[in-house]
Amino acid sequence: MGDGEIGTGNEASGAKLSVRIWRGARQGEFVRYQVPRHVSQTVLDVVTYVQRVLDPTLAYRFACRVGMCGSCAMTVNGVARWTCRTHVDKVAREGRLEVAPLRNLPVIRDLVTDMREFFDKWARAQGRFRGGATRHEDVARIRPDSAARMQVEAGIECIGCGVCYASCDVVARNPDYLGPAALNRAWTLVNDVRDIARTDRLRAVAGDAGCHACHTQMGCTERCPKNIAPTASIAGLKRETARAALRGEW
Amino acid sequence: MSVRGETMLWIAQRASAVLLAVCVTVHLVTMTYAIRGGLSAVEIFARTRGSIGWLAFYTLFVVAVTVHVPIGLRSALGEWLGWRGRSRDMVLAAFALALGALGMRAVLGVFA
Numbered sequence: 001m002g003d004g005e006i007g008t009g010n011e012a013s014g015a016k017l018s019v020r021i022w023r024g025a026r027q028g029e030f031v032r033y034q035v036p037r038h039v040s041q042t043v044l045d046v047v048t049y050v051q052r053v054l055d056p057t058l059a060y061r062f063a064c065r066v067g068m069c070g071s072c073a074m075t076v077n078g079v080a081r082w083t084c085r086t087h088v089d090k091v092a093r094e095g096r097l098e099v100a101p102l103r104n105l106p107v108i109r110d111l112v113t114d115m116r117e118f119f120d121k122w123a124r125a126q127g128r129f130r131g132g133a134t135r136h137e138d139v140a141r142i143r144p145d146s147a148a149r150m151q152v153e154a155g156i157e158c159i160g161c162g163v164c165y166a167s168c169d170v171v172a173r174n175p176d177y178l179g180p181a182a183l184n185r186a187w188t189l190v191n192d193v194r195d196i197a198r199t200d201r202l203r204a205v206a207g208d209a210g211c212h213a214c215h216t217q218m219g220c221t222e223r224c225p226k227n228i229a230p231t232a233s234i235a236g237l238k239r240e241t242a243r244a245a246l247r248g249e250w
Numbered sequence: 251m252s253v254r255g256e257t258m259l260w261i262a263q264r265a266s267a268v269l270l271a272v273c274v275t276v277h278l279v280t281m282t283y284a285i286r287g288g289l290s291a292v293e294i295f296a297r298t299r300g301s302i303g304w305l306a307f308y309t310l311f312v313v314a315v316t317v318h319v320p321i322g323l324r325s326a327l328g329e330w331l332g333w334r335g336r337s338r339d340m341v342l343a344a345f346a347l348a349l350g351a352l353g354m355r356a357v358l359g360v361f362a
Binding site for chain 1 (some may be wrong): 251253254256257258260261325328329330334
């Protein structure tokens with residue numbers, strides 16, 4: 001939906017949506033807005049209407065609007081969601097919507113959270129590919145139906161939206177915990193046969209701040225908008241780190 | 251504690267959980283069966299005293315509890331109270347020793 005379209009037509013019989021949006025940072029309050037209802041309206045459409053029509057000081061973050069970039073995740077009626085792909089029809093309760101910033105992350109302003117810690121943890125989990133081949137070697141040939149590659153495929157589509165991180169109670173209780181997204185990323189690399197940092201990575205993701213802190217509550221798997229199962233990835237890391245520890249690899 | 255140490259604790263807790271699943275089941279089934287016909291405590295003791303089999307079983311049970319409980323408490327104390335580090339581990343080591351001592355005292359009371 002582009003500029004000028006919002007609130008100018010296609011409205012569902014003039015119906016209004018009562019929206020409460022968090023304003024402020026750590027301290028703040030919910031402010032109520034009335035937003036016209038539209039057919040196929042997304043939560044991001046609602047927030048965009050508020051900012052462009054009702055209150056231009058509202059801060060929020062988005063980019064692609066089609067579920068690819070992972071920028072627009074917010075807490076909608078108490079649940080972390082990607083707002084660009086979340087239809088109001090699906091989440092509004094009796095014509096009411098409450099939009100807040102993601103949990104477990106510092107709030108910069110209104111609906112914008114500071115994602116630095118989230119992505120720093122990807123780095124701490126050694127979420128960077130480290131290859132050993134040079135340009136003089138042939139490309140690796142990996143069978144798509146090999147067990148390792150299928151594990152990679154299961155977790156590789158993560159868009160880094162932070163929904164899993166915001167949905168994780170272990171993150172809330174243990175701020176050092178790397179979180180589902182970083183551990184899922186590590187698992188995809190542990191299963192990448194081209195990667196040469198397996199041992200270092202397993203050490204980086206083990207222990208009280210890593211995969212062993214996961215309680216398997218599966219909040220991440222329940223909420224992931226890409227239908228990834230970080231819980232399964234973390235379980236895989238638990239197995240592999242246990243094997244490495246028993247073998248004395250580190 | 252080192253990352254390897256934390257990983258070994260995790261392995262120990264999982265392994266002790268498997269043992270506990272068996273021990274608790276055997277214990278409950280046995281207790282339920284034993285009192286079904288109205289056996290008194292004296293009659294039960296008459297069967298357990300001097301039994302190497304029950305001594306071995308309940309010793310295993312106590313060892314599993316001694317390993318499992320402090321490791322679980324370690325996570326709970328860290329997450330709920332924010333208590334981490336050496337002081338927590340020392341207190342839990344003492345707690346594990348106390349659990350083991352009290353448990354074995356009970357086991358020997360049934361055996362001897």
